Amino acid sequence: MRVQVYAERKTIATGKPLHILLTIENKATYSLNEVQVAFHGSGFTVSQSPPFPNTLPPGTATTADYILQGQNRGTYNLVVVVTYQWDDPETGTPHRGVVTATTDEITVRNFWVTVGESLPGYALPLILGFLISLLTTLFNNWQQQRRQARDEERRVMGIILPILRSSRRAIQNKEVPDYEIWHEVVVKGGLYLALDRLGQAMKQPDLGPRLAELSVPLAEYTRRQRRKSLTEDFTTKLTGELTELITILESRLVQRR
Structure with missing residues (x-):
């Protein structure tokens, strides 16, 4: 079995979704049964888990798009653990296997820090100026009232x-x-x-x-x-x-x- 995992971004904000593309390929000459997928990483929670085939015939592959959510600030390697079962073609003896795959480091940051860094350099002064002008107008209106x-x-x-x-x-x-x-x-x-x-x-x-x-x-x-x-x-x-x-x-x- 070959497992590949790909994260759409290397930096996300807390509370925001992160798409994870998972591909599992059965390179054996026999079917893999009881296929189970689990994600390990304290910085994330799984918010959407698509249905995954329980059995992979020989020579086939399947891909699934998971949605995780940034939970705790920090830098993490997301680990995917795939467990499966297969029967020996000659003896019929059941066996169990485990394959892991790891993403590159993913940083979970504060939402406002992420937003600020994603803005172009000239945008932040404009936004601050707008907010100051808005607050001044609101204060003057309040005073007038x-x-x-x-x-x-x-x-x-x-x-x-x-x-x-x-x-x-x-x-x-x-x-x-x-x-x-x-x-x-x-x-x-x-x-x-x-x-x-x-x-x-x-x-x-x-x-x-x-x-x-x-x-x-x-x-x-x-x-x-x-x-x-x-x-x-x-x-x-x-x-x-x-x-x-x-x-x-x-x-x-x-x-x-």
């Missing part, structure tokens, strides 16, 4: 806090709060989305809905005030809600200083 978010937050705070304080003061003085201002600014002014973003930024997702829905109890307070049907429980609850919202927003202002 942060500035826009802060500007929006300041505008929202400048509108909402005075209205909340004014409404609380009016309720504490048993006066009618200027509900129309709240309705015009928050409801008609379309501040719902800005209020929601503010709540998300403060890690209080319920803050936006609470502020947006405050128009309902304020309108109810105004209606009851005019009808002289206010209750202490309703007034206390509304004042408490206003105070809590004011405290949350004021603490945010302190954090931003």
